[in-house]
Amino acid sequence: MTMKLSIPVPPNFSFKRTVFSHGWCDLAPFDIDQRKWVLKRVIDLGRGRAVTVAIREQKNRITVTADGPLGKRDSANVARDVRHMLRLDDDLTSFYEIVSRDSGFEWIADSGAGRLLRSPTVFEDLVKTIATTNCSWALTDKMVSSLVAALGRSAGDGARAFPTPEAMARESEIFYRNEVRAGYRAPFLKELAERVASGEMDVESWLKSELPTSELKREMKRVKGVGDYAAENMLRFIGRYDGFAFDSWVRAKFARTRNGGRKASDKKIARYYSRFAPWQGLVFWCDMTRDWLENETVANW
DNA sequence: GCGTCCAGGTCTACC
DNA sequence: GGTAGACCTGGACGC
Numbered sequence: 001m002t003m004k005l006s007i008p009v010p011p012n013f014s015f016k017r018t019v020f021s022h023g024w025c026d027l028a029p030f031d032i033d034q035r036k037w038v039l040k041r042v043i044d045l046g047r048g049r050a051v052t053v054a055i056r057e058q059k060n061r062i063t064v065t066a067d068g069p070l071g072k073r074d075s076a077n078v079a080r081d082v083r084h085m086l087r088l089d090d091d092l093t094s095f096y097e098i099v100s101r102d103s104g105f106e107w108i109a110d111s112g113a114g115r116l117l118r119s120p121t122v123f124e125d126l127v128k129t130i131a132t133t134n135c136s137w138a139l140t141d142k143m144v145s146s147l148v149a150a151l152g153r154s155a156g157d158g159a160r161a162f163p164t165p166e167a168m169a170r171e172s173e174i175f176y177r178n179e180v181r182a183g184y185r186a187p188f189l190k191e192l193a194e195r196v197a198s199g200e201m202d203v204e205s206w207l208k209s210e211l212p213t214s215e216l217k218r219e220m221k222r223v224k225g226v227g228d229y230a231a232e233n234m235l236r237f238i239g240r241y242d243g244f245a246f247d248s249w250v251r252a253k254f255a256r257t258r259n260g261g262r263k264a265s266d267k268k269i270a271r272y273y274s275r276f277a278p279w280q281g282l283v284f285w286c287d288m289t290r291d292w293l294e295n296e297t298v299a300n301w
Numbered sequence: 302g303c304g305t306c307c308a309g310g311t312c313t314a315c316c
Numbered sequence: 317g318g319t320a321g322a323c324c325t326g327g328a329c330g331c
Contacts, residue, residue, distance in 0.1 A: 022309090023309080129309095132308095132309050132310090133308095133309075133310045133311070134307090134308070134309090134310040134311070134323080134324085134325095135307095135308055135309085135310090135324080135325065135326085136307080136308040136309090136325085136326070136327070137308075137309070138308090138325095138326075138327070139308080139324090139325055139326065139327090140308095140309080142325090142326090143325095177324080181324080181325065181326090182324075182325090183323075183324020183325055184311090184312095184322090184323045184324050184325095185311095185323095185324075186324085188311095221311095224311085224312080225310090225311065225312090226311080227310055227311045227312080228310085228311090229309075229310060229311090230310075230311085233309085245309085246309095247308090247309040247310075248307080248308060248309060248310085249308085249309040250309075251309095252309095
């Protein structure tokens, strides 16, 4: 017996643009079937249980199918997580107004881009973001897959959820070096998991923080392994888009697509998108990833 | 086969 | 507040 939920979507919502908004859909415990456009995801329900859900778009609604029966409370939690992951409750009205007025950027509103896929928890996004720093995407994939395989709660089909802070805190630094292949990030991951599991640091509260962005960014950078790029990437996940999260990939892409193949300074890039404030970071990211779905493939990653 | 470079950067020490 | 040098890993590249 399976459980099925149906969730309405906001105007301008694009399932494909949201799922392929950046690399997360390709990292465990997400799993994208690009041919059928089904996003699978293992959700940790707590109390020792996890469930695999299949998320798809049908007739302007999102349907979520769980591989097994779910009680009322679990169903509500799955629906909440799906809304959170797909950013269904984000209000992008003024973002779409701004890009619609700008020739060459209307496509963003027309195609419903701008909702950046995120994980059910800030903790997961934070660990993954640290795992993207100073390494190839292949290594990020390896680190995250190893974490999930070793520590994630198992769903009925054998797939695993993302590990909880508690599960991660129990492991040694050696584990993060030898099993996860996290290298010098090993102590960072261990320390982060301990601080979150002990309650010393409440990263989930960043979602509702009233701090000015500059202060919240400073708070994020108190996490070892989180610098400007990682903090600004995390800020995007909580809906603040004035930072650019510069990394080697976007710098190269800007040079290629907007600067005649020549390197551009971060200042120049920031100036280029400054008219879109306070959405400049999101316009920048959409601009850099416009071609990802031109043929509905991610061949240009 | 081996050395070097560098990926979706950050930390520390020192100015 | 700004910057050199170190840092794990593993794939790509030149020789």
